[in-house]
Amino acid sequence: MPRIPMERSGEMEVFVRVVQEGGFSAAARTLDLTPSAVSKLIARLEARLGVRLLVRTTRALSLTDEGEAYHRAAMRILQEMNDAEQQAAGGAVRGRLRVSASVPFGTMFVAPAVRRFVERNPQVTVDLSLTDDVVDLLAQRTDVAIRVGTLPDSALVARRLGQSRRVICASPDYLAHRGIPLRPEDLADHDCLTFNFRRARSTWPFRRDGDTIEQPVSGSLQLNNGETMRQMALAGAGVARLGLFHVAEHIAAGRLVALLEADNPGDLENISAIYVGGGMVPHRVRMFIDHLVAELRASPLLGAGVA
Known part of the structure; x- marks a missing residue:
């Protein structure tokens, strides 16, 4: 019987991590190895298989046809190994x-x-x-x-957990004091609560005559999370645009009022688990x-x- 190489699973794990991270150095950091050690492991794997799996340049890393096939097989095998170990351990989550x-x-x-x-x-x-x-x-x-x-x-895996549309809303006290915006353009005269993180948008989308328009918004408060924005809206600090899941209970109870629903674009945001x-x-x-x-x-x- 031929000798079974005991290092196969380790080589597979390193190879899959290199592909996932897009390079030797990035993979080495996640594996607590040096880049040279990762490079040697991949070279040993390619020498044992007798094929080139990766094409490496100074700027990028790509898979050969053989590398693509080996990558798919390696992911399947590693997952099956993980499942077998869990089953042997009684299937307990720990x-x-x-x-x-x-x-x-x-x-x-x-x-x-x-x-x-x-x-x-x-x-x-x-x-x-x-x-x-x-x-x-x-x-x-x-x-x-x-x-x-x-x-x-990205190289991360996403699984969708749900979807939610957004709704523009404000408290009855705020609207009694500042008036009710009847058109998207009316928001220019209102304190709109906005986010202060870099990816935040400075316009809110609306639907008009079948087209999407972007209405610039601004206000005296910029916040770093949706929960604080909800609390500020409830306190009458301004007009907010939040996920419906976050404010539906308050709208139903009358603590917040949905605004400009006829112009709401109804765009859905996915909620995903990333791993x-x-x-x-x-x-x-x-x-x-x-x-x-x-x-x-x-x-x-x-x-x-x-x-």
């Missing part, structure tokens, strides 16, 4: 799970889901951080991040995301967007 979510969505949906996940899986510890900052999963060693809106292209893929997704990560999907599927505030 270990530390780091989760990041925006303040409003995290408060309303993720925190209650985490509590029930921990109740069902007492061998797992969840480290939950709520922030509207965009978290770098690799740099901050985060397993799952919940993001609202359009996702940039590092590559064929080595930990059992606890996959189980937590499945748990989130099951928890959120029945919510009427998230539309029919749960995948």
Whole structure:
């Protein structure tokens, strides 16, 4: 019987991480290896297989046809190995799970889901951080991040949790004092609550005669998260544009009034769970995301967007 190379799985993991990270140095940082060690492992793998898997230049890294095929097979094999180990261990979810979510969505949906996940899986510890900052999963060693809106292209894997449209709203007290905007242009005379982070937009979209128009907005308050904006809107500080899931209860109770609904473009923002893929997704990560999907599927505030 031929000798079985015991280093195969390690080489596969390093190769998949190099592809995922787009380079040797980036992969080395996530693997706690030196770039030269990663380079040697890939060279050894290619020598053993007798084919070139990666084409490396000073600016980019790309897969050969053989590399594409090996990458698909390696991801499948590594996931099957991970599943086999979990099954052998009794299928229990264990270990530390780091989760990041925006303040409003995290408060309303993720925190209650985490509590029930921990109740069902007492061998797992969840480290939950709520922030509207965009978290770098690799740099901050985060397993799952919940993001609202359009996702940039990346090597990360996304699973949709739901969808929500946005609504413009203000408190009855504010409207009694400042008047009700009847057209998007009327917002120029109102204090509009805006965000202060770099990716925030300075215009709000509206629909008119079948076209989308952008109305510039401004105000005396700029905020760094949706929860603070909701509280400011409730306190009568100005007009806000927030996810419907975040303010639907207050609108139904009359604490906030929906505005300019006839001009609302009805654009839907996806809510997604983001995680590092590559064929080595930990059992606890996959189980937590499945748990989130099951928890959120029945919510009427998230539309029919749960995948």
